[in-house]
Amino acid sequence: xxxxxxxxVLAAIVFIAWWFFKKDKxxxxxxxxxxxxxxxxxxxxxxxxxxxxxxxxxxxATLNFYRKDPSTCLEEVVFSDFGIKEKLPQNKTQAxxxxxxxxxxxxxxxxxxxxxGKVIIK
Amino acid sequence: MKSIKTRFIIALIFSLPxxxxxxxxxxxxxxxxxxxxxxxxxxxxxxxxxxxFIRSAWAAFKHxxxxxxxxxxxxxxxxYLYSIYAMLTHKPVFFEIAAFVVTFVLLxxxxxxxxxxxxxxxxxxxxxxxxxxxxxxxxxxxxxxxxQEVKVxxxxxxxxxxxxxxxxxxxxxxxxVDESMITGESMPVTxxxxxxxxGSTLNKTGVLEFSAQKIGExxxxxxxxxIVKKAQTSRAPIQKVVDKISSVFVPVVLILALLTYLxxxxxxDASNVDALLYAVAVVIVACPCALGIATPxxxxxxxxxxxxxxxxxKNGEILEEINQIKAxxxxxxxxxxxxxxxxxxxxxxxxxxxxxxxxxxxxxEHPLAQAIVKKAQSLQxxxxxxxxxxxxxxxxxxxxxxxxxxxxxxxxxxxEFEISVELSEQYHRYQDQAKTVAILAWGQxxxxxxxxxDTPKSSAKAAISALKSRGLQTVMITGDNQKVANQIAKQxxxxxxxxxxLPENKAMEVKHLQVNxxxxxxxxxxxxxxxxxxxxxxxxxxxxxxxxxxxxxxxVLVKNDLQDVVxxxxxxxxxxxxxxxxxxxxxxxxxxxxxxxxGCLAFLGISLSPELAGLAMxxxxxxxxxxxxxxxxxxxx
Numbered sequence: 001x002x003x004x005x006x007x008x009v010l011a012a013i014v015f016i017a018w019w020f021f022k023k024d025k026x027x028x029x030x031x032x033x034x035x036x037x038x039x040x041x042x043x044x045x046x047x048x049x050x051x052x053x054x055x056x057x058x059x060x061a062t063l064n065f066y067r068k069d070p071s072t073c074l075e076e077v078v079f080s081d082f083g084i085k086e087k088l089p090q091n092k093t094q095a096x097x098x099x100x101x102x103x104x105x106x107x108x109x110x111x112x113x114x115x116x117g118k119v120i121i122k
Numbered sequence: 123m124k125s126i127k128t129r130f131i132i133a134l135i136f137s138l139p140x141x142x143x144x145x146x147x148x149x150x151x152x153x154x155x156x157x158x159x160x161x162x163x164x165x166x167x168x169x170x171x172x173x174x175f176i177r178s179a180w181a182a183f184k185h186x187x188x189x190x191x192x193x194x195x196x197x198x199x200x201x202y203l204y205s206i207y208a209m210l211t212h213k214p215v216f217f218e219i220a221a222f223v224v225t226f227v228l229l230x231x232x233x234x235x236x237x238x239x240x241x242x243x244x245x246x247x248x249x250x251x252x253x254x255x256x257x258x259x260x261x262x263x264x265x266x267x268x269x270q271e272v273k274v275x276x277x278x279x280x281x282x283x284x285x286x287x288x289x290x291x292x293x294x295x296x297x298x299v300d301e302s303m304i305t306g307e308s309m310p311v312t313x314x315x316x317x318x319x320x321g322s323t324l325n326k327t328g329v330l331e332f333s334a335q336k337i338g339e340x341x342x343x344x345x346x347x348x349i350v351k352k353a354q355t356s357r358a359p360i361q362k363v364v365d366k367i368s369s370v371f372v373p374v375v376l377i378l379a380l381l382t383y384l385x386x387x388x389x390x391d392a393s394n395v396d397a398l399l400y401a402v403a404v405v406i407v408a409c410p411c412a413l414g415i416a417t418p419x420x421x422x423x424x425x426x427x428x429x430x431x432x433x434x435x436k437n438g439e440i441l442e443e444i445n446q447i448k449a450x451x452x453x454x455x456x457x458x459x460x461x462x463x464x465x466x467x468x469x470x471x472x473x474x475x476x477x478x479x480x481x482x483x484x485x486x487e488h489p490l491a492q493a494i495v496k497k498a499q500s501l502q503x504x505x506x507x508x509x510x511x512x513x514x515x516x517x518x519x520x521x522x523x524x525x526x527x528x529x530x531x532x533x534x535x536x537x538e539f540e541i542s543v544e545l546s547e548q549y550h551r552y553q554d555q556a557k558t559v560a561i562l563a564w565g566q567x568x569x570x571x572x573x574x575x576d577t578p579k580s581s582a583k584a585a586i587s588a589l590k591s592r593g594l595q596t597v598m599i600t601g602d603n604q605k606v607a608n609q610i611a612k613q614x615x616x617x618x619x620x621x622x623x624l625p626e627n628k629a630m631e632v633k634h635l636q637v638n639x640x641x642x643x644x645x646x647x648x649x650x651x652x653x654x655x656x657x658x659x660x661x662x663x664x665x666x667x668x669x670x671x672x673x674x675x676x677x678v679l680v681k682n683d684l685q686d687v688v689x690x691x692x693x694x695x696x697x698x699x700x701x702x703x704x705x706x707x708x709x710x711x712x713x714x715x716x717x718x719x720x721g722c723l724a725f726l727g728i729s730l731s732p733e734l735a736g737l738a739m740x741x742x743x744x745x746x747x748x749x750x751x752x753x754x755x756x757x758x759x
Contacts, residue, residue, distance in 0.1 A: 013380050112414030
């Protein structure tokens with residue numbers, strides 16, 4: 001009995017370590033350019049989907065955050081490079097305007113900096 | 123979707139019967155239908171109150187993420203599912219643990235949400251200052267318009283007791299204006315024609331007509347809001363370490379919980395139930411939130427508080443550096459001094475001297491000339507009617523009064539005129555006091571001297587001595603001549619003077635101070651001193667009018683008070699201290715809480731039941747928010 005438990009527990013530990021620490025590379029999603037604007041919808045549910053968004057430099061951009069997740073962990077989104085901190089109401093779209101005048105990679109995160117996403121402007 | 127408050131109330135209502143049973147058990151009181159009732163009550167709590175935690179945890183899991191919800195969900199589900207198994211196999215059940223933990227965690231979140239709203243209020247409060255309507259002159263009549271329709275150049279009427287809607291310049295009227303909400307200056311400021319008014323300040327006594335200069339995003343209030351928002355979302359460097367820890371925190375705790383179970387059950391031969399409860403307690407007690415919010419909340423409250431005092435800290439990244447500075451350099455004119463030269467002494471017949479001098483200078487834009495004219499005005503001396511004005515390049519001005527030539531200028535003029543020994547001695551005395559002297563001659567004779575000086579701000583001396591008492595070297599960098607600079611430095615107590623520096627070389631001088639990597643702060647105005655401000659490790663820009671140089675400087679002082687330099691050092695020290703204290707508690711809490719929950723002290727009879735672990739967890743993050751809020755009550759001189 002104890003041997004079985006030991007094996008099961010150790011297996012669970014290996015699984016946890018593998019599952020949470022493996023870094024899978026995610027592809028960036030290109031924003032849809034519509035006339036003079038570009039926009040992307042980001043689903044907020046256990047993380048940000050898509051996590052990485054590619055934006056065209058110089059085209060005004062809107063990120064539409066749609067939070068399905070009830071967790072208070074995700075109730076805020078913070079772009080510290082842009083001085084943006086917005087509440088994301090649940091099951092509603094919250095539009096956030098991004099200044100695309102400078103090139104670069106800009107990280108964003110939830111209010112506690114546990115969930116991360118990235119905006120690449122080029 | 124249900125709010126946290128509703129979820130808490132649901133959890134509380136359905137947990138209460140189980141709590142009563144627990145308390146009354148010693149007297150033999152039991153819930154009717156014991157196990158089944160508990161199962162039903164807990165199931166309701168699990169679905170309605172715990173459900174969102176489980177849902178979020180699952181969503182996060184699919185993204186390879188883990189957070190506080192993961193811990194709550196894993197802990198409560200373990201207790202709940204085990205209890206169902208126990209109920210079916212007729213063993214003791216622990217439904218109440220799951221229900222209590224959910225209740226306590228939600229209670230903590232309710233409090234946390236309330237206190238976070240308070241912590242977050244600085245920007246909301248600033249925005250609420252904005253006036254909604256303005257009395258604007260259109261087609262010769264003042265009409266009430268929404269503030270969005272105000273255009274630059276519009277003439278706006280403000281009655282006593284009303285808010286000044288936008289930034290502008292007074293065209294008519296005089297009043298005292300309460301600017302405390304923007305500048306932190308507690309005394310009302312007297313404003314008359316030609317003075318600037320700041321939007322969102324309160325007009326107290328008179329009727330003012332002013333022309334709008336800045337509207338919308340350009341106003342001082344809007345600029346302050348932008349700075350504060352940016353500061354509040356910025357991250358202190360110390361946060362980087364914390365982020366590394368939080369990113370592995372939850373998985374590590376899950377692994378620790380499994381190891382706890384393994385050690386108790388396999389090695390220490392505890393019963394399955396006891397081992398399980400220890401593991402659940404570990405999962406529940408661990409609190410990544412306290413770590414996560416330690417820095418941002420302190421930064422938010424701290425920068426909000428300082429904004430209220432008219433000190434805008436633009437970035438959390440500089441807070442730690444401020445505490446390491448060794449020297450603080452100041453620009454002279456307008457920073458240490460008023461920036462407005464004033465007549466300090468008049469030698470000769472005061473009325474004649476001033477009247478002639480003011481007559482000669484009344485149309486000049488030169489600051490020294492304006493000082494003379496102002497002095498004459500304040501003594502109510504009429505300027506003499508001078509004819510045939512003439513500018514003598516590099517020497518002064520000349521004109522004719524009562525058929526005799528009258529001239530006013532510097533020492534180069536005295537060569538041509540006769541001057542008494544007495545006047546000559548006085549002239550040198552003024553010079554030794556580092557005053558600029560204007561010499562007045564009428565006909566061929568010097569008849570008077572006017573000494574002019576840019577006086578130090580009233581706050582300068584106390585501020586410099588406060589900085590020195592913190593062990594900082596004080597330096598003045600100025601383009602003015604050595605004599606004047608030394609004199610001013612002596613008056614306010616500055617250690618070191620670097621004089622006769624060309625404006626473009628100020629940044630170089632700051633670099634010289636930075637030898638051996640010493641951190642140097644520079645205080646100057648945001649417009650002329652921008653290069654020096656950016657070279658310095660900490661650039662402190664003094665406000666001037668409604669332009670609060672957004673780009674220059676790390677700290678912007680809205681009002682022109684040197685004591686605010688001292689206050690900003692004090693504030694940043696307090697904020698950094700608070701961040702460290704918060705982090706210390708958040709770490710210590712986990713470092714002590716997890717081993718205790720794992721049963722490391724069980725041999726002493728000390729252990730943590732999962733319910734207590736839930737309570738401790740809920741209050742650890744609340745205590746961090748409250749600790750940050752304490753920054754609002756810290757004493758700042």
